[in-house]
Amino acid sequence: MNGIPLNPRSRALVLGASGGIGSEVARQLREAGWQVRALRRGGAPSPASSSAPGVQATNPALPEAEHIEWIDGDALSRDAVLRAAQGCALIVHAVNPPGYRRWAQVVLPMIDNTLAAAAATGATVVLPGTVYNYGPDTFPVLREDAPQQPLTRKGAIRVELERRMQAASERGVRSIVVRAGDFFGPRVGNSWFAQGLVKAGAPVQVVREPSARGIGHAWSYVPDVARTMLELIARRDTLPAFATFHMAGHWDANGMQLSEAICRVARGHGLEPQRKPFPWTFVRAVSPFVTTLRELMEMRYLWREPLQLDNARLVAELGREPHTPLDEAVEATLMGLGCLGAQERMQKAA
Structure with missing residues (x-):
């Protein structure tokens, strides 16, 4: 990756390297x-263990897995994280509980372990941020200095997580937070795109639309997010000790542009998907009995009001924001998720 200078201590620990954002950051770090090094319970993932839901035969993240030093361990174990971080100049904290479960029990202990390891090794911590930290009082345009007054339990946990990072920066632990809209990409199976708009592992027949017409929403293509992180990592020694940046990503101004792009790309592959509203009424009825659906209902406010991220600080630092054209990003995502129906297309995405 041209233009990203190496550090003499160019070893990075990625927590969550088998997930969507973690695997992409790991891949781009390798290319740079x-x-x-990756910490994961069970060590290196098998092809089936890290595929998107419903995707068979190929695992888009696997070609890079053999070039990663996989260490068996748990991000909830401070000793395991400390051992894995030895000799690392960078720790990418991209680990989250799956399906919104157990946030209260595990999110803060995991960041505490990462910060302890960074303090012991001198590593810089890089975090994919969320918009959960903010309530509607900061909408419709979200800037880095906006007050963090979340509406939800998950939002309050993320606020505390970043507060602990900022407090650690006052003790010498450097951190970078890159905040972006809803993730999508060819390696991202746990996402609104893969689990809400389309059905991963099957040709696109229906595209569900969570937003009401006219309600804008921010989306971020994961390879662009990872590229942004790498460019900021290259400048880490010149950034503030606790540096936060927002990405504009793909701004869906009327809430329909992403679904239109999915249909446009699908038609180019011989498919004719229908667009339908997301079944919020059904989700509300079932949510008392299903943890994941209950957590989705808690976040519905993000689909009821427009939310756009201001990237002025990022552009001032980098000169521009890495950005893949929407149809190109959507096509790669659908290929990687197995939603265009041809096995060779998934292989091409990998």
Whole structure:
């Protein structure tokens, strides 16, 4: 990856390297010449263990897995994280509980372990941020200095997580937070795109639309997010000790542009999907009995009001924001998720 200078201690630890954002950051770090180490229970993932839901035969993240030093361990174990971080100049904290479950029990202990390891090794911590930290009082345009007054339990946990990072920066632990809209990408199976708008592993027949017409929403293509992180990592020594940046990503101004792009791309592959509203009424009825659906209902406010991220600070630092054209990003995502129906297309996405 041209233009990203290596550090003499160019070893990085990625927590969550088998997930959507973690695997992409790990891949791009490898391409940039970093030695990548990953901590994961069970060590290296098998093809089936890290595929998107419903995707068979190929695992888009697997080609990079063999070039990563996989260490068996748990991000909830401070000793395991400390051991894995030895000799690392960077810790990418991209680990989250799956399906919105157990946030209260595990999110803060995991960041505490990462910060302890960074303090012990001198590593910089990089975090994919969320918009959960903010309530509607900061909408419709979200800037880095906006007050963090969340509406939800998950939002309050994320606020505390970043507060602990900022407090650690006052003790010498450097951190970078890159905040973006809803993630999508060819390796991202746990996402609104893959689990709400389309059905991963099957040709696109229906595209569900969570937003009401006219309600804008921010989306971020994960390879662009990872590229942004790498460019900021290259500048980490010149950034503030606790540096936060927002990405504009793909701004869906009327809430329909992403679904229109999915249909446009699908038609180019011989499919004719229908667009339908997301079944919020059904989700509300079932949510008392299903944890994941209950958590989705808690976040519905993000689909009821427009939310756009201001990237002025990022552009001032980098000169521009890495950005893949929407149809190109959507096509790669649908290929990687197995939603265009041809196995060779998934292989091409990998």
